[in-house]
Amino acid sequence: MNHRDESDTPKSAPTSAASHHHDHAPSHVHSHGLDPEHSHEPMPESVALLDRLTTLLVGKGLVTQDELIAQQRVTDNATHENGARMVAKAWCDPDYRRLLLSDGSAAAEALGYSMAGAPPLGVVENTDTVHHLIVCTLCSCYPRQLLGYPPEWYKSSAYRARAVRDPRSVLAEWGLPIPTSTEVRVIDSTADFRWMVLPRRPAGTDHLDEAALARLVTRDALIGADVLRMPTDIPFSRSR
Amino acid sequence: MTQPIIDAQMTSAEISDRCTDDAPSVSVSVNPVTAATASLSARRFADGQRVRVKAEWPEALQYVHLRTPSYIRGHCGVIVRCFGAFPNPEDLAFGRPAPRKHLYHVAFDRAAVWPTENTASAASRTSGPDKLLIELYEHWIEEAT
Numbered sequence: 001m002n003h004r005d006e007s008d009t010p011k012s013a014p015t016s017a018a019s020h021h022h023d024h025a026p027s028h029v030h031s032h033g034l035d036p037e038h039s040h041e042p043m044p045e046s047v048a049l050l051d052r053l054t055t056l057l058v059g060k061g062l063v064t065q066d067e068l069i070a071q072q073r074v075t076d077n078a079t080h081e082n083g084a085r086m087v088a089k090a091w092c093d094p095d096y097r098r099l100l101l102s103d104g105s106a107a108a109e110a111l112g113y114s115m116a117g118a119p120p121l122g123v124v125e126n127t128d129t130v131h132h133l134i135v136c137t138l139c140s141c142y143p144r145q146l147l148g149y150p151p152e153w154y155k156s157s158a159y160r161a162r163a164v165r166d167p168r169s170v171l172a173e174w175g176l177p178i179p180t181s182t183e184v185r186v187i188d189s190t191a192d193f194r195w196m197v198l199p200r201r202p203a204g205t206d207h208l209d210e211a212a213l214a215r216l217v218t219r220d221a222l223i224g225a226d227v228l229r230m231p232t233d234i235p236f237s238r239s240r
Numbered sequence: 241m242t243q244p245i246i247d248a249q250m251t252s253a254e255i256s257d258r259c260t261d262d263a264p265s266v267s268v269s270v271n272p273v274t275a276a277t278a279s280l281s282a283r284r285f286a287d288g289q290r291v292r293v294k295a296e297w298p299e300a301l302q303y304v305h306l307r308t309p310s311y312i313r314g315h316c317g318v319i320v321r322c323f324g325a326f327p328n329p330e331d332l333a334f335g336r337p338a339p340r341k342h343l344y345h346v347a348f349d350r351a352a353v354w355p356t357e358n359t360a361s362a363a364s365r366t367s368g369p370d371k372l373l374i375e376l377y378e379h380w381i382e383e384a385t
Binding site for chain 2: 120184
């Protein structure tokens with residue numbers, strides 16, 4: 001499976017948090033069940049806490065070991081390619097687009113992505129007049145069933161603080177200046193929904209089919225941290 | 241004062257002690273979702289209504305689990321939509337019966353919440369004001385007068 005966007009193009013957290021930036025070899029990704037964006041092994045204290053918690057949950061009959069393993073497998077296997085397929089279908093199929101924007105969870109299930117046990121999914125559409133950016137200032141809420149694990153920068157204090165204070169500067173620092181004619185809407189994912197962005201379809205892609213369109217959709221675009229373009233001479237390279 | 245089940249500063253040994261069957265504050269036998277069957281009243285706020293987030297700080301008085309960011313408390317916004325009702329996470333977090341509460345999407349003017357940030361950009365724009373969209377529970381908002 002291709003985890004191109006998860007490992008090859010880490011976006012550094014805004015501002016001085018760049019000092020917290022770590023590179024990690026792709027071979028390390030998914031080598032264990034914990035967050036693949038962390039380059040460190042988890043702290044023994046955290047592992048001990050997790051062990052005690054799961055032992056308690058299983059012991060009290062609240063979950064079974066099999067359920068825990070199954071849920072972890074779903075999360076481990078999810079990548080942004082799930083969300084990308086939903087976006088590509090929405091670009092091609094007006095009925096699916098309406099479903100996606102009115103009931104994101106139903107739209108995910110319609111493509112075979114189980115949302116069992118997941119919070120409801122809301123999807124917001126980026127247009128030439130509105131740009132949405134997703135953040136979770138309280139923690140790191142993220143639609144993991146459809147995007148996989150959140151990137152390290154998404155969980156950084158710098159991103160979480162600055163996304164709500166000055167989103168235009170954050171986007172500009174990533175090479176995404178938002179035109180003055182476009183309103184920025186920051187979704188702070190504070191409670192019971194998870195949020196995904198339906199990005200704008202790049203110009204010049206009329207000839208592409210759904211599968212080819214899905215390959216254009218980056219992980220970051222699905223949370224408003226990227227603007228999609230038709231690749232020209234350097235396919236899929238977004239190094240910046 | 242409500243005693244938290246597990247605190248971030250606790251050691252593994254303390255956590256282990258706390259997580260025993262006879263720990264007084266643990267009541268995991270209650271299923272909060274099914275236990276909270278109290279009838280739900282109609283939503284209080286209409287789409288488009290101007291509201292204020294309560295400027296309350298319960299975390300100063302006791303251990304709490306809140307989904308209302310501190311930066312938005314006391315600010316006025318506009319109801320965008322009601323998502324329906326969800327078991328109150330402030331109760332779920334402590335394993336208490338969790339009555340369902342209406343959850344709203346509320347829009348705030350970013351520049352009003354952060355008046356000293358990016359003022360140049362705000363002045364030069366031709367679009368509508370940049371917004372913050374936040375999920376807030378009904379018991380955290382009140383009519384703005």
